[in-house]
Amino acid sequence: MKHWLFKVEPDVLSFDDLLRAKGRRTVWDGVRNYTARNLLRDELARGDLVLYYHSNAEPSGVAGIARVVRAGHPDPTQFDPAHPGHDPASRAEDPRWFAVVVQAVRKLPRFVTLAGMRAEPRLARMALLRRGNRLSVQPVTVAESRVVLELGGLERPELEL
DNA sequence: GCCAACGTTGGC
DNA sequence: GCCAACGTTGGC
Numbered sequence: 809m810k811h812w813l814f815k816v817e818p819d820v821l822s823f824d825d826l827l828r829a830k831g832r833r834t835v836w837d838g839v840r841n842y843t844a845r846n847l848l849r850d851e852l853a854r855g856d857l858v859l860y861y862h863s864n865a866e867p868s869g870v871a872g873i874a875r876v877v878r879a880g881h882p883d884p885t886q887f888d889p890a891h892p893g894h895d896p897a898s899r900a901e902d903p904r905w906f907a908v909v910v911q912a913v914r915k916l917p918r919f920v921t922l923a924g925m926r927a928e929p930r931l932a933r934m935a936l937l938r939r940g941n942r943l944s945v946q947p948v949t950v951a952e953s954r955v956v957l958e959l960g961g962l963e964r965p966e967l968e969l
Numbered sequence: 970g971c972c973a974a975c976g977t978t979g980g981c
Numbered sequence: 982g983c984c985a986a987c988g989t990t991g992g993c
Contacts, residue, residue, distance in 0.1 A: 815979090841988075864979055922980080940986040942978050 810856045811953040813936055815863040815944045823860045823871035826912045837883045837907040838893045844945040849880040849906040858910055859956055869921040870956055878909035916960030930955045
């Protein structure tokens with residue numbers, strides 16, 4: 809099982825919003841970046857762990873964990889002319905953009921702030937913390953994931969790995 | 970294929 | 982609100 813970090817602005821869908829959503833799940837659609845697209849299409853698998861990160865927030869940080877419950881499939885919004893992510897150049901038989909479905913697992917007992925992660929030497933190499941990183945779906949190592957869950961106050965982080 | 974211009978992200 | 986960093990677009 810692989811581990812990922814998803815960025816989302818909490819004004820759009822906070823982790824608490826996801827917990828309240830029907831089935832505690834949502835379609836992760838609207839991603840229009842080729843690097844993230846490749847990950848969604850080729851790498852994310854059902855059962856993978858997702859660190860749910862609030863970006864552009866006060867404070868920014870990891871709020872909870874989720875799981876991929878449906879692997880990559882064509883993002884329907886690319887074919888919807890009314891959707892801001894509509895892509896007239898994408899064809900149904902060769903879709904350009906992909907989505908997954910994620911389901912909330914649990915909220916972290918302690919919100920793990922960006923500053924808290926920066927202060928943790930074991931996370932020094934984490935992709936999120938690298939300067940200029942804007943990728944909205946990014947890989948996280950199992951070791952990094954474990955540290956984040958530990959910072960988040962989970963008593964038995966290994967149970968989630 | 971190069972690269973300037975532009976738009977977006979996201980921390981601060 | 983500022984602005985650095987990055988991705989994308991499009992002229993050539």
